[in-house]
Ligand SMILES: Nc1ncnc2c1ncn2[C@@H]1O[C@H](COP(=O)(O)OP(=O)(O)O)[C@@H](O)[C@H]1O
Ligand SMILES: C[C@@](O)(CCOP(=O)(O)O)CC(=O)O
């Protein structure tokens with residue numbers, strides 16, 4: 066039995082635009098998904114994912130001669146997507162080990178809210194690939210895991226995924242991703258993250274498709290995507306200078322442009338404004354948007370407290386940058 070974990074992330078800058086070749090800077094946070102994998106005697110996959118719904122559930126699927134569908138009577142899109150991520154992770158591990166037709170018992174436990182812009186899918190896939198590969202006796206380096214995890218996200222998200230989430234989760238720390246070029250950013254200043262969560266989810270595929278349509282219909286929407294790239298480039302200079310105030314200002318601008326691209330939501334805007342009114346250095350939505358989380362920078366407790374009292378904010382918490390990526394737990 067092997068267990069691996071991998072962190073979630075916030076986007077300091079650049080989500081959505083990164084899908085079109087602009088750079089982005091996601092930062093891993095100390096909230097993890099843990100995946101435990103144990104080889105079975107047969108070819109089936111049995112998955113326990115207690116965080117997936119309020120009640121949690123256990124499903125078994127796969128194996129030759131059996132119905133490939135899970136044997137639960139809740140065939141929700143959530144279950145379908147989760148099957149896709151977990152199947153994909155196992156497939157990648159089997160491929161890396163040169164094996165086939167091996168079943169596993171898999172348990173997923175996670176502190177990362179689902180579908181909320183904190184990269185829970187990437188964390189589950191990254192941890193799943195590492196745990197399953199180790200269970201098969203293969204040690205993969207973080208770069209290889211990132212690459213294989215990206216292929217899984219790309220498939221499940223119908224070809225609309227950047228390498229940002231998976232690379233960040235595998236490597237940890239702050240990273241810069243532009244197309245296939247993925248690097249860690251060293252010596253980042255202390256980033257006092259505060260996260261607000263509205264309890265909702267956004268549909269990543271739909272939101273990405275919406276931005277693509279706008280970008281194809283309007284030159285100014287395409288310019289907006291490029292402007293987000295400019296913000297990221299300025300943000301890299303501010304990171305290099307350790308200028309956290311400037312990083313905050315750029316986050317505010319980035320939120321405005323994401324909003325213009327139609328991926329914010331009233332609840333996200335409300336939390337962003339609550340953070341600004343609490344004198345946060347900056348605040349923006351993180352991830353695909355539509356609902357989920359905002360990330361603010363504040364060295365004081367004011368934003369955290371303000372968010373706790375903001376209607377529509379279900380949870381507010383501080384998060385530290387996690388310099389460690391995928392990690393062997395057992
Ligand atoms: N704890 C978990 N157990 C099982 N599957 C999970 C878990 N966390 C995330 N997932 C999978 O990842 C999906 C959410 O990914 P996504 O929509 O990309 O949002 P995000 O990556 O921002 O959290 C879930 O619908 C589920 O398929
Ligand atoms: C919108 C996007 O840039 C980030 C999506 O992040 P999340 O899955 O919502 O955490 C898409 C991508 O980069 O694959």
Ligand SMILES: [Mg+2]
Pocket residue numbers: 184185186187230269
């Ligand atoms: Mg995701």
